[in-house]
Amino acid sequence: xxxxxxxxxxxxxxxxxxxxxxxxxxxxxxxxxxxxxxxxxxxxxxxxxxxxxxxxxxxxxxxxxxxxxxxxxxxxxxxxxxxxxxxxxxxxxxxxxxxxxxxxxxxxxxxxxxxxxxxxxxxxxxxxxxxxxxxxxxxxxxxxxxxxxxxxxxxxxxxxxxxxxxxxxxxxxxxxxxxxxxxxxxxxxxxxxxxxxxxxxxxxxxxxxxxxxxxxxxxxxxxxxxxxxxxxxxxxxxxxxxxxxxxxxxxxxxxxxxxxxxxxxxxxxxxxxxxxxxxxxxxxxxxxxxxxxxxxxxxxxxxxxxxxxxxxxxxxxxxxxxxxxxx
Numbered sequence: 001x002x003x004x005x006x007x008x009x010x011x012x013x014x015x016x017x018x019x020x021x022x023x024x025x026x027x028x029x030x031x032x033x034x035x036x037x038x039x040x041x042x043x044x045x046x047x048x049x050x051x052x053x054x055x056x057x058x059x060x061x062x063x064x065x066x067x068x069x070x071x072x073x074x075x076x077x078x079x080x081x082x083x084x085x086x087x088x089x090x091x092x093x094x095x096x097x098x099x100x101x102x103x104x105x106x107x108x109x110x111x112x113x114x115x116x117x118x119x120x121x122x123x124x125x126x127x128x129x130x131x132x133x134x135x136x137x138x139x140x141x142x143x144x145x146x147x148x149x150x151x152x153x154x155x156x157x158x159x160x161x162x163x164x165x166x167x168x169x170x171x172x173x174x175x176x177x178x179x180x181x182x183x184x185x186x187x188x189x190x191x192x193x194x195x196x197x198x199x200x201x202x203x204x205x206x207x208x209x210x211x212x213x214x215x216x217x218x219x220x221x222x223x224x225x226x227x228x229x230x231x232x233x234x235x236x237x238x239x240x241x242x243x244x245x246x247x248x249x250x251x252x253x254x255x256x257x258x259x260x261x262x263x264x265x266x267x268x269x270x271x272x273x274x275x276x277x278x279x280x281x282x283x284x285x286x287x288x289x290x291x292x293x294x295x296x297x298x299x300x301x302x303x304x305x306x307x308x309x310x311x312x313x314x315x316x317x318x319x320x321x322x323x324x325x326x327x
Contacts, residue, residue, distance in 0.1 A: 004029050007104050011079050013130040021123045030108025034097035047084025047091045049105050056101025061094050166219035169233035179295040185245035189288040190252030192242040193302035197280045197314035199238040206272045225259045256283045256317040282310035285319040
């Protein structure tokens, strides 16, 4: 069976050491035996050791609210813990022996890596260099994996930026990602803010479940009105935004009118279970960069115009510089 020095030679960060240097490092290593299902370290322990599996198998897991998740599995001849060797913080994972396992641990219990670095700086300087090179390589590999085109990243972004009730983009997307899209969309891009005039009455009379049903239908109506070029977001509560790239003043005004007509055509009787008045909306239209040079300025301006329309009695479109226009 190979001795400690021979096992250390298999570890990348020790592989360039001479036999004499390997023998020196081996003096600070210790063997430890673990039974099947025995925890080697948990996520409350400090990450100050490197482990090489002489015999057996080890599972690395991470705790989540919905349950443990398997991260990695290591077998004889493989190492783990190397990336945490210099980390003084608590570990974020749990290591468990899957079978009866024998590990070579560096440094062994009773030894501190900090003391060894001072005592044998000539030996550990190249070890530290190899460790840093390995960490840099893994970071680069990780960055390649975590690209914005990766399907799971796209799925995560959709979850983070999607309103759960309506399926539209949410306020976070409007306030963050829309900023990066504006310059590509170009001058005249319209942000149309829409708010139903008497939505509170629907909630108060028919309950929030019915109100949510109405909001979902409104969201789909907005999407249909925006067409293939535009998109819609739920800003907050019963407030919505529609984005139409490079629309210009007249086209955006016409779309705002179309939105009002489409909202008025929603079959409210079917949604609330009895005869009910049509939905009317107050609408504010802001254009890039006439009314704002950033996404937040556009949101604020469209929001102001929407409330001016609402205060004027609702059921109207208001653009910057307009007098109130009743539909």
